[in-house]
Amino acid sequence: MKSQSIFQIMRNQELRSGRSYDLGKMNLKELWVAYLTHGTILLYFSLILACIVGIYYTFTGWMPVLASTIVMILGFPLIWYIIHRWIMHATFLYQIKWTASLWKRIHFDHHQDPHLLNVLFGSPLNTIPTIIIVGGGIGLAVGGVPGAFAAIGTAIYMACFYEFFHCIQHLGYKPKSHYVLRIKQLHIMHHFHFEKGNYGITNYFWDRVFGTFYTDAKSRPRSPTVFNIGYDIKEAERYPWVMLKTGSPPRDRPEGSNFREQKKSSTHQEQKAA
Template structure:
């Protein structure tokens, strides 16, 4: 009985320490945020609107890997997209057939985009390593949404993730359709990342990009548990995560 009481007291002390932990924004953040414990979720969803990004690591090498200019994404990945699409053409598919496969690959990406954003990037964590990994994956973006060098996915990490996605498509498709489907999915990813950057830093004048920007910033600054689509709100409509308008909220 005494042992149980002692364990409970230690647990309560640990929670109090975690709750009182304060992140020092002047020091590298990644290995600090885990100490926030259960208060991490509240902290990470209180954005700091500044174009200056925080330092993540003491190591200059690891710090370099976390920073990516937006133009690196199309520069690196569009040649890969073209090569993949050309493979299916060389294997005997006509241009209309290949175009259809590419379009389907883009459509598949929009679903992957939604699922990753909703179920992985917004997973709730409270353990030290859970908080740390979540911060690296997506939490940093919600804490510092205007950090222009951490808006797109680092190419090294994207290259690693390409391997299981290629193998998954290869398992489901034929050898000649796999490259075009993968190329379409990769093209969808490029469109997603470039669009995401533009929604934060661009100044759209046309109605469609204006609406997308408003929709995405609404996710950041108003209703962060809805509106998971970036390039469109299609899957939010399908799965019922479309945020209500302010007028509808006031009516309730």
């Protein structure tokens, strides 16, 4: 395929929309365009700017702002770990009719088809209220109103940062950076080998603390629920709301999945990086 310039890629209306694109078939240039023109990311950038304006109009000194920013930078990986492990991978959400659609959108769809861009990003209807409540609450406690704006803006920036590297981890692209290659390998194993571990995205410190970190496929048996995160046919019969919303039974692997190739590639990259 002939290499395209960034301007040629930007003229691709379907790609610019960031919808229904398979990251496994995209290159890095295409990802940058899809990411920077995606409505969710543009909304996040706008909210970061709004938080900067909020800091300006409520400014009482640099200490509350800096303290809240630092606390959020340090705390974000733990917040992400808690949400990812105990909410996104929890079973109680699909067992309740009123939260089944929420669980489907925030994580089930992503595990059913890990490379699909339009379900990789969290829905702003879910992420923004969470960031405002959690991040704003922490910032308010640390630095008052300007601290709340600083913490919210920092949390949104961290979410953007996480989402970009999350895309990289599902991109059909081998990173040149050893660090990025390694976190890509760890996340691929979360999706294609054993989902009850490696909950981090760019930081696996809390996985190590809570004993959910593993470095290679030999460390854990392959999970039969790695693609449906526990919502199998039997569970769908008991709690049908996600299945009814999807319009089809849960799959035990993505449609058109190249699981064997993913696993082989991941193993090869691990051996080369070792």
